[in-house]
Amino acid sequence: MSGPPPGISVQGLTKTYKNIPAVSNLSFAVPPGSITGFLGPNGSGKTTTLRMLLGLVRPTAGLALIDGVPHASLQQPGQVVGAVLDAQGAHPKHTALTHLEVYCAAMRVPLTQARAMLDLVGLGSVATRRTGEFSLGMRQRLALATALLGQPRYLVLDEPANGLDPEGMAWLREFLLSYARSGGTVLVSSHILREVEQMADHLVIVSNGTLVHQGTTADLRNAYRARVLVACSDPARLAAALAAAGITDAQIQGDGRLAVAGAEPERIAALATEQKVTVFGTHIEHVDLEQVFLSMTSGRYAATTGYPQQGPPPPGFVQPGYAPQQQYPPQHQHPPQQYPQSQQYQQAGYAPQQYPPGAPAPHQPPFGPGGFQR
Numbered sequence: 001m002s003g004p005p006p007g008i009s010v011q012g013l014t015k016t017y018k019n020i021p022a023v024s025n026l027s028f029a030v031p032p033g034s035i036t037g038f039l040g041p042n043g044s045g046k047t048t049t050l051r052m053l054l055g056l057v058r059p060t061a062g063l064a065l066i067d068g069v070p071h072a073s074l075q076q077p078g079q080v081v082g083a084v085l086d087a088q089g090a091h092p093k094h095t096a097l098t099h100l101e102v103y104c105a106a107m108r109v110p111l112t113q114a115r116a117m118l119d120l121v122g123l124g125s126v127a128t129r130r131t132g133e134f135s136l137g138m139r140q141r142l143a144l145a146t147a148l149l150g151q152p153r154y155l156v157l158d159e160p161a162n163g164l165d166p167e168g169m170a171w172l173r174e175f176l177l178s179y180a181r182s183g184g185t186v187l188v189s190s191h192i193l194r195e196v197e198q199m200a201d202h203l204v205i206v207s208n209g210t211l212v213h214q215g216t217t218a219d220l221r222n223a224y225r226a227r228v229l230v231a232c233s234d235p236a237r238l239a240a241a242l243a244a245a246g247i248t249d250a251q252i253q254g255d256g257r258l259a260v261a262g263a264e265p266e267r268i269a270a271l272a273t274e275q276k277v278t279v280f281g282t283h284i285e286h287v288d289l290e291q292v293f294l295s296m297t298s299g300r301y302a303a304t305t306g307y308p309q310q311g312p313p314p315p316g317f318v319q320p321g322y323a324p325q326q327q328y329p330p331q332h333q334h335p336p337q338q339y340p341q342s343q344q345y346q347q348a349g350y351a352p353q354q355y356p357p358g359a360p361a362p363h364q365p366p367f368g369p370g371g372f373q374r
């Protein structure tokens, strides 16, 4: 018999408080080995969802499964899933070491794990200090150390970046990347896309308790990749030449410029030269994913009439209320200014796309050699 499907799976999850829906028919999956960013503005139902997943809130309807079973059915939950829901859990008069040792005893894991986990999260030097003296960032690290005591396969973190300075954020990012590389699965919530964008390979975006997007981070980036705005003597002719060369995402804008996605300015210029189309200037337009996220979750998204006008919806879009075509948020609209053909443009230099790099790992992995063993 095959075992339960691995990963986290949320199916039709619903929680209503006195007729007020906190989470409505929410379904998403967290693939094993992924870092999945769980995003949504304040009050969008993230914490309620995570609490249902961890068996702390009873769903009104639906299922939240870890390794195919509800949390309550896990044999040794602390060794399957570690959670950080809030960083305030430690007794202020307890030292960090005592705090963890109490948990070790409760979870029946060796007391030596307490010291090992403090070292792992960078709190080794303050192990005997009272947690009441800890900053919020230190408490976040302590909460993470607590979650890791049972060497879980899953980590569920609710806004772990709260209270972390940029250095703490960078540390957390590297830590979670390392955890995932060693086979762990992470579900991490945030209301700021930028906080998780560099580490999450999957994104689940909620608004008002409902799903608005799920998919890979790469797909979202590709859906909103940079485009080149070309001012030229014959945009229609250039668009036809681009299409013949396999570059089909080119649209004439209201201002007369041709907006091209999926080709670099040099390639566009070469095709224009072949077709005897004069290029007056090009401009690379980058998209800030944070703006896309804000537009998705604020409900303004459907009201925009931006780029591109046609084409498939971005991968992962699930909300039928959203416009069926992929669109840029209002911040990326161009003014309705006309660019007459005779107008001269300054040639804008090509700026390479500045998406954050993938997943550098310049640090010691917490698991495997040098770290703790699964």
Ligand SMILES: Nc1ncnc2c1ncn2[C@@H]1O[C@H](COP(=O)(O)OP(=O)(O)OP(=O)(O)O)[C@@H](O)[C@H]1O
Pocket: 017, 021, 022, 040, 041, 042, 043, 044, 045, 046, 047, 048, 049, 191
């Ligand atoms: N115990 C509760 N009783 C009544 N309403 C609740 C309760 N818990 C949450 N809610 C409501 O459910 C909605 C979702 O809240 P939730 O805390 O899950 O959102 P969130 O996305 O985690 O937001 P935040 O990041 O601000 O914590 C909110 O409107 C909130 O007021």
